[in-house]
Amino acid sequence: MGGRLMPLSTVAFLVENQPGVLFKVSNLFRRRGFNIESIAVGAVEDTRYARMTISVDADTKTMNNMVDQLDKMVEVIKIKRLDPLRTIMRELLLVKLSTNDPMAREDALRYINNQHGLVLDIDEENIMAEVTGEPGELDQFLEYVKSIGIVEMSRTGITALEKGRLQL
Amino acid sequence: MTEMTGSRAFVKALEKQGVEHIFGVSGGALIPICDELLDSDMRFILGRHEQGSTHMADGYARVLNKVGVAIATSGPGATNVVTGLATAQIDSSPVVAITGQVNRAVIGTDAFQECDIIGVSASVTKYNIQVRTPEEIPYAVKRAFHIANTGRKGAVLVDIPKDCTTLSGDMVFPDKVEFRGYNPNPVPNSQELDWAAKILSDAQRPVIMAGGGVIASGASKELVEMAELLMAPTATSLMGKGAIPGDHPLALGLCGMHGTMQANMIVPKSDVLLVVGARFSDRTTGKIADFTANTRIVHIDIDQSEIDKNVETVTRVVGDAKLALQGLIDRVKQQRLISTDWHKRIDEFRCVFDYETEKNGKYLRAPAVVRALREEMPRDAIVTTEVGQNQMWAALHYDAYEPRTFFTSGGLGTMGWGFPASIGAKAAKPDVPVVDIAGDGSFGMTENSMATAVEEELPVIVVVLNNNVLGMVAQWQRLFYDERYSAVKLKGNPDFVKLAEAYGAEGVRVESLDHFRTAVRRAKEADVPTVIDVPIHPDENVMPMVPPGMGLNDTLWEAD
Numbered sequence: 001m002g003g004r005l006m007p008l009s010t011v012a013f014l015v016e017n018q019p020g021v022l023f024k025v026s027n028l029f030r031r032r033g034f035n036i037e038s039i040a041v042g043a044v045e046d047t048r049y050a051r052m053t054i055s056v057d058a059d060t061k062t063m064n065n066m067v068d069q070l071d072k073m074v075e076v077i078k079i080k081r082l083d084p085l086r087t088i089m090r091e092l093l094l095v096k097l098s099t100n101d102p103m104a105r106e107d108a109l110r111y112i113n114n115q116h117g118l119v120l121d122i123d124e125e126n127i128m129a130e131v132t133g134e135p136g137e138l139d140q141f142l143e144y145v146k147s148i149g150i151v152e153m154s155r156t157g158i159t160a161l162e163k164g165r166l167q168l
Numbered sequence: 169m170t171e172m173t174g175s176r177a178f179v180k181a182l183e184k185q186g187v188e189h190i191f192g193v194s195g196g197a198l199i200p201i202c203d204e205l206l207d208s209d210m211r212f213i214l215g216r217h218e219q220g221s222t223h224m225a226d227g228y229a230r231v232l233n234k235v236g237v238a239i240a241t242s243g244p245g246a247t248n249v250v251t252g253l254a255t256a257q258i259d260s261s262p263v264v265a266i267t268g269q270v271n272r273a274v275i276g277t278d279a280f281q282e283c284d285i286i287g288v289s290a291s292v293t294k295y296n297i298q299v300r301t302p303e304e305i306p307y308a309v310k311r312a313f314h315i316a317n318t319g320r321k322g323a324v325l326v327d328i329p330k331d332c333t334t335l336s337g338d339m340v341f342p343d344k345v346e347f348r349g350y351n352p353n354p355v356p357n358s359q360e361l362d363w364a365a366k367i368l369s370d371a372q373r374p375v376i377m378a379g380g381g382v383i384a385s386g387a388s389k390e391l392v393e394m395a396e397l398l399m400a401p402t403a404t405s406l407m408g409k410g411a412i413p414g415d416h417p418l419a420l421g422l423c424g425m426h427g428t429m430q431a432n433m434i435v436p437k438s439d440v441l442l443v444v445g446a447r448f449s450d451r452t453t454g455k456i457a458d459f460t461a462n463t464r465i466v467h468i469d470i471d472q473s474e475i476d477k478n479v480e481t482v483t484r485v486v487g488d489a490k491l492a493l494q495g496l497i498d499r500v501k502q503q504r505l506i507s508t509d510w511h512k513r514i515d516e517f518r519c520v521f522d523y524e525t526e527k528n529g530k531y532l533r534a535p536a537v538v539r540a541l542r543e544e545m546p547r548d549a550i551v552t553t554e555v556g557q558n559q560m561w562a563a564l565h566y567d568a569y570e571p572r573t574f575f576t577s578g579g580l581g582t583m584g585w586g587f588p589a590s591i592g593a594k595a596a597k598p599d600v601p602v603v604d605i606a607g608d609g610s611f612g613m614t615e616n617s618m619a620t621a622v623e624e625e626l627p628v629i630v631v632v633l634n635n636n637v638l639g640m641v642a643q644w645q646r647l648f649y650d651e652r653y654s655a656v657k658l659k660g661n662p663d664f665v666k667l668a669e670a671y672g673a674e675g676v677r678v679e680s681l682d683h684f685r686t687a688v689r690r691a692k693e694a695d696v697p698t699v700i701d702v703p704i705h706p707d708e709n710v711m712p713m714v715p716p717g718m719g720l721n722d723t724l725w726e727a728d
């Protein structure tokens with residue numbers, strides 16, 4: 001990541017919670033040449049439906065067409081392009097840092113605390129932490145801990161809800 | 169609720185949809201369904217290859233504006249359907265394909281004749297669905313027909329595991345199916361209509377381009393009314409042929425790579441271009457920048473995702489073409505004060521076909537043959553085409569006078585489509601003469617459908633414009649590759665007359681235009697299919713032509 005010219009565009013949409021729907025959505029992205037930067041999906045309160053949040057690096061024209069194409073899918077119930085100013089976006093990161101060195105361990109704990117992260121697991125060699133934040137904050141956090149040594153990591157992808165009375 | 173087997177429920181569900189014809193090939197996974205079909209009044213038209221039978225269903229659907237049903241067994245049967253579905257889908261033709269599938273217990277194990285047809289067909293269908301229980305069958309059928317035949321029509325596939333057809337269940341046949349994510353709204357927004365009407369009313373040099381959407385929505389009458397109201401010259405895309413009668417004074421003919429001279433010259437000179445139910449394919453627009461340089465585009469389409477996809481518009485109306493045109497006509501009638509006689513310029517550009525040279529040595533000239541065919545056919549005759557030069561000669565020289573009389577694989581350009589599609593068309597309208605204008609290469613691709621045509625007593629006519637070459641490719645090699653002919657010569661063509669006879673059809677090779685006319689007249693009366701083999705010079709080009717990458721203004725009239 002990093003070095004991006006445009007901010008990512010994010011769409012949220014509700015789909016039928018059925019086998020094969022994720023395939024069809026990603027197949028549509030592949031076929032039309034849209035590039036997914038991040039994708040998050042999970043059932044909503046009515047478990048017949050799932051909510052997907054997809055971020056892409058695309059210009060307005062491509063983005064509009066992408067929304068139209070998704071909207072056309074029978075399995076897509078509603079869709080909205082999210083306005084970043086009126087949306088809360090979050091992402092969760094699990095990261096395992098190599099902390100053999102006591103200094104490294106101290107640095108790691110400091111960065112994790114600064115980012116209000118949680119330490120989930122710790123032993124002589126590693127610390128595993130959970131960090132949540134805006135996607136940019138996670139990028140920043142990863143920048144900091146890179147020098148400590150990232151053993152492995154996993155990001156959930158951006159998930160988002162609009163503020164106040166706005167909704168999908 | 170009634171207890172019955174899945175296959176019984178399937179057949180009943182089709183009957184409830186008013187299905188009368190099914191096109192397909194049987195197989196292991198379909199035996200229970202085929203068995204059940206024996207007790208039904210629906211006619212099973214047995215193909216010789218599932219691609220052909222799916223094209224038959226497509227041709228049938230296009231003629232009747234009713235869902236065409238194709239059926240195939242699992243595995244290779246299902247994969248053979250894919251070209252048929254892709255062809256139907258891109259041309260918005262309502263086709264429902266039913267594929268057999270292996271038993272549920274072995275799905276995912278690479279069982280004999282298992283193929284993940286849901287995965288394979290996802291990109292070439294509007295929707296697809298695999299049935300999971302016998303009880304789902306009536307719902308799946310209802311959904312499939314509804315989706316295929318509403319909004320922008322298209323291809324739908326229903327995959328049915330074999331054990332779902334043999335097992336019984338308590339079946340409910342829904343009168344209606346509801347979708348939270350699918351509610352096509354044909355009614356245009358009145359504000360969009362107001363804006364569009366304003367722009368049209370102020371146009372000095374209005375031009376209309378009509379696409380397949382006009383035919384799909386049955387909006388030809390409205391289209392012609394709008395053209396006359398604006399006095400707008402009206403071109404069509406390949407799919408829009410027949411939207412305005414070819415002999416209407418405002419009709420320009422086809423626009424695009426092989427458009428008519430008058431269409432390609434007039435369209436870019438417009439100040440407002442009303443595009444109805446067309447999707448700006450690169451073959452229709454030529455170079456996009458030139459296409460849009462001087463004109464403002466008003467786009468009507470039922471499919472929101474077509475708006476601004478290929479070409480930027482000044483305003484759009486999303487909705488059914490007929491309703492949109494009606495709304496615009498009402499408004500423009502009240503607002504338009506301008507009257508222009510700009511349509512008179514059509515004649516400046518009209519290039520008259522040279523009738524004198526009907527022959528070229530022992531060969532006939534393809535345009536003359538197609539024009540003679542037009543004269544021999546009643547106004548409501550149905551024409552299908554193959555792909556290549558034959559298709560363009562047909563598009564340029566065969567005037568369609570009525571909607572739903574000219575059919576071609578416009579979007580996918582599927583060689584081998586026209587012949588089986590003509591058989592489907594004949595099944596749909598047995599009393600109307602049906603002709604496939606073919607090339608020898610294309611005809612070779614699905615010529616085995618002849619067995620079906622003979623067996624089912626569907627006497628279609630095939631006019632093979634036989635140049636012993638993959639002509640359109642050869643034309644490109646002649647014009648843009650220094651006449652280096654690679655992989656185009658068809659030296660091993662069969663004798664098409666004998667081929668026809670081998671199937672129990674009629675075959676005739678013609679030597680003159682008069683001979684051709686006689687052959688056509690005879691074929692119209694025949695009760696078996698007829699193949700008319702017409703020798704065409706291998707070097708004959710389709711003209712006019714816009715060289716690839718160029719704009720409509722660069723249309724060449726002669727190839728030099």
Ligand SMILES: Cc1ncc(C[n+]2csc(CCOP(=O)(O)OP(=O)(O)O)c2C)c(N)n1
Pocket residue numbers: 554555556557558559581582583584606607608609610611633635637638639640641
């Ligand atoms: C299934 C398929 N394969 C290949 C092509 C590429 N192609 C386009 S036109 C053409 C030549 C068609 O030859 P023929 O049917 O003899 O018609 P002609 O151009 O000579 O009239 C070919 C090979 C195609 N459109 N469809």
